[in-house]
Each structure stands twice: as C-alpha cells, then as structure tokens.
Amino acid sequence: MSRTGIIAAIGCALALAVLLLVSVVLPAEYGIDPLGTGRLLGLSELGARAQQDDLGRVVSGSADNRHQEERVRFELAPFESVEHSYRMMAGDVLVFSWQADAEVVFNLHAVPDGAPGDYAVGIRDGREPGDAGAYRARFNGRHGWFWENRTERVLSIELVVAGFVSEPLTESASFSQPGTLKDAL
C-alpha cells in the first residue's frame, strides 16, 4: 500500500472508531448524545435509565402484600427439621438474616401456586451457621426456608425477615436417622 493509502487507512480507522463511539456508545452507555443519534435510534433512554439504575433502584411492593417485619425463633431437637415459609407475589422482595448456634443444613426454596405434589424450586442450599441477603420472588407462591438438625443436641435458629410477605407458616417434622434423608438437599 502506498504512503497516502496508509495514511488514508489510519484516518478511516480513526473516523470509524470515533463515529461508533460518539453516535452509539456514548448515548447508550452514558446518556451523552452530542449528535442526536441516541434519540434518533432510541439509545439515550437506555443510557439515561442505566445511569439512574447505577445509583439505585426501587422495586415496588405488590398490592397483595403489605410490608411486614418478623423475628422468629426455632428450637430444633436432634433429628428434627423445620420449614418456615411465606406467601409472596412475583416481584416481591424480602430481606432476611438467620443465625443458628451451630452449622445447620438448610435450603431456601419456593413452591409455585398450583404446583403438583412436593415440587419446589431450590434457590440456595448449604450447611452453614447462618445466612443473610435479599430475595426476590419470581412467581406467586410460598417461599421459605427448611432447616434440619443433624446433630445430637438441641439447636436454636433465629430468623429476621422484613418484606412484602404474608401468611407465615411453620411446619416441623422429625426424622429418625440422619441417613434417611438424602445428603444432596
């Protein structure tokens, strides 16, 4: 390629890059729209909203559930399990933390309305002395925790929940031997 050819190539390459950055990237990513192309292509909205989302986001609670706060305590005898769940609507959020006085087998799960038999969607499981976080329901149904005491002494668990929940329900059960329940919960 000739001398002028190469200089032209570099010029074209630079122009191409600047055009892309100014017309598309700046409006879409940062809400900056010097050429008006972002508005034309409908990209600025995204950039402006994305900038806002970056500062924080509010998820409105559904009309069905009012904001509730609850602090519950469970005593688990050896080889006893407990299930504590709430009714939540799709999109509703709860903030939780629970603490046990020893490691406990747990899972956080959700059962969609009208689900057959013992169908449940596992959200999070493990063997920990506690857990905390924010949970957002993806469908209408019952959402809650299952804890299982596999030790030979009494365990206590304290759960704190705040969110758009209703109809708290606690069910406990006991199992005779630790081996009767599958290891992979």
Add this chain to the structure above:
Amino acid sequence: MRRPTLSIVVLLCALCVASDASAHNVSETSAGYLAGLNEAAFPLFMYLGAKHMVTGVDHVLYLFAVVFLLYVPRDVLRLVTLFALGHSLTLISGMLFNWQVNASAVDALIGLSIVYKGFENLNGWRTLFGLTPPVGIAVFAFGLCHGLGLATKLGAVYERGEGFVVNLIGFNVGVEVGQLIALMPLLLLLAWWRQRAGFARYSGAVNTVLMGAGFAFAGYHALGAVLGPAVA
C-alpha cells in the same frame, strides 16, 4: 457429593451467560462462585480461561491480525508461541504478586495492540518511517499486555486461597486451549481466502477495519476509565 453437582450447575450457568461478552469480564454467576471458592478446581478454571479467550472479541481480533499474513505453519507456531509466552508471563506473575493495575487502561492498550498489528500488516512502518521493527518482539510485548488484562479480570473475582496455584495454571492452560479453538477456524478461513483473487485486493480494507475496531475498543475502554464503567 455436592461439589461435582455444584460445578456442573456453575458451568451451565456460565454457558448461559457466555453470550454476554460486551463487558468481557468473568461473568457474575461465576464471580459469585469463585469468590467463595477455597479449593483446587483445575477443570473449572481451565473452562473459564478457554471461555474468556473464545468469547473475547479483542483477543480473537488480535490473533486474527497476527496470523493474517502468515501462511508458513512454522511462522504461525512461532508467533502464537511468543504471544502465549508473553501473556502467560504476566498472567501468572500478575496473579502471584497481586499487581494492582487499572483494568480500563489495560483494555485500552489491548485495543491499541490490534491497531498496531493492522498497521504493521499494511507495511506502515516501512512505508511511512522507513523502519522495520521486529514482528516477534512486538507480538511478545503485546502478549504481556493481554496477560495483564487476563490477570486483572481473574484477580477481580478470585483471590488467593487453597489450590490457588493449581487454579491459576488451570486458567492459563484454558487460555491456551481457547486460543487454539479460536485460531483454528481463522486459519482455515484465511487459507481458503488466500487462494482467491480477492485476498490481496481486500487486504488493505480488512486491516483498515481491524485498526478501526482496535481504535473503537481502545476508545470504549478509555471512556470507561474517564467516565466510569459502562452501564447499559
């Protein structure tokens, strides 16, 4: 019992978000998992390394630019080895000694490596400046940059713990495997294209577009460094 199932779930999740290459970081799902990982997981890290290379358009474009003019297998092997040596060196030492570098700056530099190679392919150094800088040394030096990029991406989500060195080597091996996976179709495509009359005619256009893409990458990441991370 739980670990293998968990790994499979993570791999599936990682596959689902593999298309999210725009930000080109280790994906959020694997990030959350890696942060809590405190054991050797060679295959998982190898997979993540390979995925990072294959889904990383910047790495793939650079490789394309490197092999664009090469038709002797020995030359391909030589340059790809130099590139691999370069990025392995900075990937391993960056992670081992926990170098804190600006990720956006490194990514911008990776963009410029594509520009450099496109310029070199157009014989720009000779034509404009009467110079012939050694090709191998440039590929090795830009390999160092790419490795630094790999180290910042992995370092952002994975910290020293049990099995650190094993996982690091796994990631590095994965990067090489991913590089070969990306390279194979490129080499075949080029071999086929070189037989045709259009190759010489379009060579200038292809390298111009490569330079354009490199400038765009560099600009995108420079914006990220100045205006904060892209959010869309």
